[in-house]
Amino acid sequence: MSTAEQPRRADAVRNRRLALEAAKTLLVQSGVTITVEAIARQAGLGAATIVRAFGTKDALIDAAVTDLLDPLIQRAHQALTEPDPAAALRRFLLDLIDFQAAHWVMSEQLTHLQIPLTAERRSALHQALLGMIDRAREAGAIRTDIDPAVVTVMLGEVVYAIARSSATPPALAHDFVTVLADGLRPQSSTGPAGR
Amino acid sequence: MSTAEQPRRADAVRNRRLALEAAKTLLVQSGVTITVEAIARQAGLGAATIVRAFGTKDALIDAAVTDLLDPLIQRAHQALTEPDPAAALRRFLLDLIDFQAAHWVMSEQLTHLQIPLTAERRSALHQALLGMIDRAREAGAIRTDIDPAVVTVMLGEVVYAIARSSATPPALAHDFVTVLADGLRPQSSTGPAGR
DNA sequence: CGCTATCTGAAATGAACACTCCAGTTGAGA
DNA sequence: TCTCAACTGGAGTGTTCATTTCAGATAGCG
Numbered sequence: 001m002s003t004a005e006q007p008r009r010a011d012a013v014r015n016r017r018l019a020l021e022a023a024k025t026l027l028v029q030s031g032v033t034i035t036v037e038a039i040a041r042q043a044g045l046g047a048a049t050i051v052r053a054f055g056t057k058d059a060l061i062d063a064a065v066t067d068l069l070d071p072l073i074q075r076a077h078q079a080l081t082e083p084d085p086a087a088a089l090r091r092f093l094l095d096l097i098d099f100q101a102a103h104w105v106m107s108e109q110l111t112h113l114q115i116p117l118t119a120e121r122r123s124a125l126h127q128a129l130l131g132m133i134d135r136a137r138e139a140g141a142i143r144t145d146i147d148p149a150v151v152t153v154m155l156g157e158v159v160y161a162i163a164r165s166s167a168t169p170p171a172l173a174h175d176f177v178t179v180l181a182d183g184l185r186p187q188s189s190t191g192p193a194g195r
Numbered sequence: 196m197s198t199a200e201q202p203r204r205a206d207a208v209r210n211r212r213l214a215l216e217a218a219k220t221l222l223v224q225s226g227v228t229i230t231v232e233a234i235a236r237q238a239g240l241g242a243a244t245i246v247r248a249f250g251t252k253d254a255l256i257d258a259a260v261t262d263l264l265d266p267l268i269q270r271a272h273q274a275l276t277e278p279d280p281a282a283a284l285r286r287f288l289l290d291l292i293d294f295q296a297a298h299w300v301m302s303e304q305l306t307h308l309q310i311p312l313t314a315e316r317r318s319a320l321h322q323a324l325l326g327m328i329d330r331a332r333e334a335g336a337i338r339t340d341i342d343p344a345v346v347t348v349m350l351g352e353v354v355y356a357i358a359r360s361s362a363t364p365p366a367l368a369h370d371f372v373t374v375l376a377d378g379l380r381p382q383s384s385t386g387p388a389g390r
Numbered sequence: 391c392g393c394t395a396t397c398t399g400a401a402a403t404g405a406a407c408a409c410t411c412c413a414g415t416t417g418a419g420a
Numbered sequence: 421t422c423t424c425a426a427c428t429g430g431a432g433t434g435t436t437c438a439t440t441t442c443a444g445a446t447a448g449c450g
Contacts (some may be wrong), residue, residue, distance in 0.1 A: 047400035052398090204427065230407065230408085243430080
C-alpha cells in the first residue's frame, strides 16, 4: 500500500517511540496541560524533534490516544463473541467505565484537536457497542420498546459521564450498571404506566 | 452589606449589561471559541471596555453562566415542593436534560476558567437534586439498596452526558429517563439475580 | 576511518489572547 | 452652558504556545 516506509535512522525511530510513550504518560495524568514542551521534557527530547517526528502536535496526540484505545477495542470485539450476550454487555460496560475512569482527563484535552485516527477508533467502539446491544436484545435481555441506537448512544455517553464523576468509586460504577441493567431489562409490569 | 455599589455612570451600566448579554449569546452558540474580542464584537463595544466592566474575562463568564443557570435553580427549588416526589424528580430530570442540551457547549468552554459563582450554583443544583432523590426515596419510589449520594452523582453526571450526545433528540431524553426511572424503582423480583 | 545525508534541539518566528495605557469623548452636576 | 471626572476603545504589552530554522552532531555505509 501507500505505507511505503522510507528507511529512517535508528535514533529517529527510537525518539519517535519515546515521544509516543511520553505523550501517553501525560495523557493519563490529570491536571497537566499538554504542551509540546511538556511532552518533550517527559521524553527527554527537544520540542522540535517531537513535532518533526509526527508532523504536528495533533498527529502525535492522535497516535498516542489510538494506542491507548486499542486494548479497549480488543475487549469490545471479544465481548461480541462471548456466549452470553447480556453478561458480555454488562462486563464490557464495566470495562468501559474502568477505562474512562482512568482516562477521562484525556478526553478533556482532546476537544479542540484534529484527531482523525482517534475519531475512527471511537466510531469502531460505538459500532461494537451497538453490536453487543443487538445481541443482548435478540437474546431477550433488553426491552424492545426502545430503539437500540438510542440505547447505544445512551450507554456510550453515560459511561463517559459516570467515569468523569469526581469520585468514581468502584461502587458507583457497579451500582450504576446495575440500575441501567434493571432499567433496560424487559419491564414486566408496564407499571403505573400513565405517569 | 459590602455590596456598596459606588455610583456609576449610566453608559457604564448599560455597557456592562450589553457585555453580559453578548457573553450569554456566545455561550449558548456552538463552535465558537469565546474570546474577549468576540464578546466585544457581539456587544458592539471595545474589548477593553468589557474587561474593565468585570475585571477579568473569567468574572464576566462567571456572571453570564450564573445568569443562565438561575432559572434552572428556580425550577429545582420548585420541584422540591411539589406533592408527588417521583413525578417531580422525573420532570426535573427532563428539565435538566433540556437545559444541558441547549447549553452543553457552554460547559466545555468552562473547563479552564476561574468561576466561583458558577461553582456555587452548581453545588446548589446538586443539593437540590439530592433533596429530590431523598424525597422520592422516602415516598418509596426509589430502591433503597443504592446510596442516595450515588444516585445523585449518577443522575447529575448522566444528564450532562445524555444532553451532550451529538443528536440529542427529545425521544432520547424521554427514553433515557424512562430507563433510569425503571432501573431506580424498587426491584420486586430480585430476578435471575446472580447473573 | 571518513563522509554525508539524516537528525537534533536551542533559539527564532509568528499567531492568539487576556489585559493595560492613554488620548480623546461624554454624562451629568453646578 | 461649562467643566471635569468617569468612560471608551485603538494601540500596545506581555504570555503562552505550536511550528520553523539552522548550525552542529551523528548514524551508518563504503
